[in-house]
Amino acid sequence: MPSLKDIRDRIRSVSNTAKITSAMQLIAASRMQRAQQMVRNGRPYADQMREVLSHLTMRLADDDETLDPLLQRRPNHRELLVLLTPDRGLAGALVGNILRAAAEEFSSSEVPIDTVGVGRKGERFIARTGQSLVATFSIGDRPRLADTLDISSFVIDRYRSGEADTVKLIYAQFINTTVQKPINLQLLPIETDVSGSDDGPMLYLDYIYEPSPGEVLSNLAPRYIETQVYHAILEAQASEHSARMIAMQNATDNANELIDELTLDLNKARQEAITGELLDIVGGVAGVQG
Numbered sequence: 001m002p003s004l005k006d007i008r009d010r011i012r013s014v015s016n017t018a019k020i021t022s023a024m025q026l027i028a029a030s031r032m033q034r035a036q037q038m039v040r041n042g043r044p045y046a047d048q049m050r051e052v053l054s055h056l057t058m059r060l061a062d063d064d065e066t067l068d069p070l071l072q073r074r075p076n077h078r079e080l081l082v083l084l085t086p087d088r089g090l091a092g093a094l095v096g097n098i099l100r101a102a103a104e105e106f107s108s109s110e111v112p113i114d115t116v117g118v119g120r121k122g123e124r125f126i127a128r129t130g131q132s133l134v135a136t137f138s139i140g141d142r143p144r145l146a147d148t149l150d151i152s153s154f155v156i157d158r159y160r161s162g163e164a165d166t167v168k169l170i171y172a173q174f175i176n177t178t179v180q181k182p183i184n185l186q187l188l189p190i191e192t193d194v195s196g197s198d199d200g201p202m203l204y205l206d207y208i209y210e211p212s213p214g215e216v217l218s219n220l221a222p223r224y225i226e227t228q229v230y231h232a233i234l235e236a237q238a239s240e241h242s243a244r245m246i247a248m249q250n251a252t253d254n255a256n257e258l259i260d261e262l263t264l265d266l267n268k269a270r271q272e273a274i275t276g277e278l279l280d281i282v283g284g285v286a287g288v289q290g
């Protein structure tokens with residue numbers, strides 16, 4: 001049975017841990033609300049850009065015009081993988097799920113893969129597994145589109161130069177506060193919906209594009225990649241803050257439960273000590289009287 005001092009020291013240690021995890025929970029909650037709002041605000045823009053891109057692709061296909069190189073498919077000889085991960089841990093299973101998706105991509109790919117690391121957790125994983133790391137980027141807690149243009153430009157330049165025939169992006173998609181889903185998204189070549197259903201792009205083929213659909217598409221395709229990269233970073237940060245808030249909340253609850261159990265053990269130990277002292281006194285008195 002631990003001594004009273006040992007139990008008190010452990011209660012003090014667990015209480016300090018609970019204070020830290022509670023503070024981290026509040027910080028993550030405040031950041032989570034801002035990140036979630038940015039994700040919700042950005043989704044309609046990203047979806048609409050994909051829709052317009054699909055309309056332009058169908059128009060060019062109908063007119064037999066040349067598609068932008070970012071939409072043209074070619075034989076896949078080398079892949080570029082952009083891995084978005086948090087810089088810090090203490091986010092539950094989020095980091096492990098993202099790295100597991102990356103490991104599956106490495107093992108299933110039939111061509112060599114070059115990797116771009118965005119986030120220290122991903123960089124360490126790439127170094128630990130011996131993968132080819134061609135570039136690293138760091139993003140702050142409040143990213144703007146301008147802060148992510150270096151990533152987009154690097155990806156586009158590498159694809160245009162032929163150093164990569166396929167570009168994929170792995171990140172955590174924000175579903176809700178408790179659910180974050182690892183996503184493996186193909187960035188390049190750009191995939192569009194050209195099915196031409198009654199409620200799809202065919203409704204917009206009467207639009208007049210100036211100066212021409214080809215020129216509009218050539219300018220829109222890079223902007224689309226920039227938007228997708230920026231939105232993926234927003235999704236990743238919202239997922240990170242949400243996962244960290246839930247993890248810290250669970251840690252605080254577990255610490256409080258442990259404190260309750262230790263307090264009960266402390267009371268039992270104190271009662272045993274008092275009972276032992278009383279027995280010693282009674283025994284001493286009985287011995288004197290005897």
